[in-house]
Amino acid sequence: MPIITVKLAKGRSLQTKRKLVQALTETAVSLLDVKSEWVTVLIEEYDRENWASNGKLHSEKFGKGFGKKGAK
Amino acid sequence: MPIITVKLAKGRSLQTKRKLVQALTETAVSLLDVKSEWVTVLIEEYDRENWASNGKLHSEKFGKGFGKKGAK
Amino acid sequence: MPIITVKLAKGRSLQTKRKLVQALTETAVSLLDVKSEWVTVLIEEYDRENWASNGKLHSEKFGKGFGKKGAK
Amino acid sequence: MPIITVKLAKGRSLQTKRKLVQALTETAVSLLDVKSEWVTVLIEEYDRENWASNGKLHSEKFGKGFGKKGAK
Amino acid sequence: MPIITVKLAKGRSLQTKRKLVQALTETAVSLLDVKSEWVTVLIEEYDRENWASNGKLHSEKFGKGFGKKGAK
Amino acid sequence: MPIITVKLAKGRSLQTKRKLVQALTETAVSLLDVKSEWVTVLIEEYDRENWASNGKLHSEKFGKGFGKKGAK
Numbered sequence A, B, C, D, E, F: 001m002p003i004i005t006v007k008l009a010k011g012r013s014l015q016t017k018r019k020l021v022q023a024l025t026e027t028a029v030s031l032l033d034v035k036s037e038w039v040t041v042l043i044e045e046y047d048r049e050n051w052a053s054n055g056k057l058h059s060e061k062f063g064k065g066f067g068k069k070g071a072k
Helices: A013-034 A058-064 B014-032 B060-064 C014-032 C057-063 D014-032 D059-064 E014-032 E058-062 F015-030 F058-062
Strands: A002-007 A040-046 A052-053 B002-009 B040-046 B051-053 C003-009 C039-045 C049-052 D003-009 D041-048 D052-053 E003-009 E040-046 E050-054 F003-009 F041-047 F052-053
Touching: A002 A013, A013 A040, A013 D003, A013 D014, A052 A058, B002 B014, B002 C014, B014 C003, B014 C014, B014 E014, C003 D003, C003 D041, C014 C039, C039 F015, C039 F058, C049 C057, C049 D059, D003 D014, D003 F052, D014 D041, D052 D059, E003 E014, E003 E058, E014 F015, E050 E058, F003 F015, F015 F041
Parallel strands: A002 A040, B002 B040, C003 C039, D003 D041, E003 E040, F003 F041
Antiparallel strands: A002 D003, A040 B051, A052 F041, B002 C003, B040 F052, C039 D052, C049 E040, D041 E050, E003 F003
16 A cells, blocks of 8 residues: 655666665565555656756756766 | 646557546546636656566566556 | 546545545546556645645635635 | 655554654665665655545545554 | 645745745746746645654654754 | 655756756745755656646647647
């Protein structure tokens, strides 16, 4: 029943996504008293030009990429 | 006023989308006491590698495609 | 697999909600080539003071209520 | 930067929420190459009468409660 | 057509909400080449115990309240 | 802390996005008693074939484009 949505910068590998959904599902199962097959995980990828903090687009703050790439 | 969002696997045809938004809007109008022009429908398409259930990505569970394609 | 979210003004009866989720699910099944048990429907209710169009809160445009109640 | 949203049935304790946000944040940090202070977690709680699967409201399928309470 | 959603801590006054939706709508109209009546604004209020950053619930980091109340 | 999401038709320029996130952030700071660095803005772009009102897809109502392009 829980639906977990992860909004993040575009570009993670399939391998990262595979591990991510598995780990998030295990967390939900162990803490929320739900069955594994009830858990849905959605990954929503954003271009850095569509994400801003402190009034600035991340494409301009951090350049291209994702995660700590480009960030100080 | 109602906003109906449909999250689903990428790949439906324009014809399917056309029928879908019409049918959802008619349902809202007939059950919710609203005018047709108040109803907004948004379609949000996901790659199967961005949707998981039971801890597994749908691209790996079902292969490429959408709907029952690839599902048992 | 589809997740249908309906954002609307607070206050519909349980009977309306029951019919709504049934009708939306049937629409999804008939048009999207999915099984009924794959379809999730979420209802998200908003106070009219948290919904605005044309720059005005609906609580002030339409008064209390939902649907066409209070609307011209 | 990642924003993790968890939609679930209303009623978890503060202690459960505390552990949940900590565990989800740790998962994001360890798999997504982000700093802990970049991770936001939002918990969105639904009444069971606002959540449906297979065309039926969970309040009617499972009764009151959350998690496996009321479910077979 | 644009739909602007503001997720924030619960507790702003009606007067604040009124000004907020007006200002956001004006921004959309002036920058996005849309008509005022096309713009919808939704306000989504969260209890601080449902919002976390850096792995900690805001109710525990900041106490009750909203905005800078309780924050250093 | 506020997260502002703008759903709109695809196609705005980088310059428009830059101004938009800056203006929305300033509005939040001036009205919500928050710090600028707490404000996140997400832009979610939709193809016109994924947005409908009054039961019709905007790609069919308005043609290609965004804003008032194609609209009467």
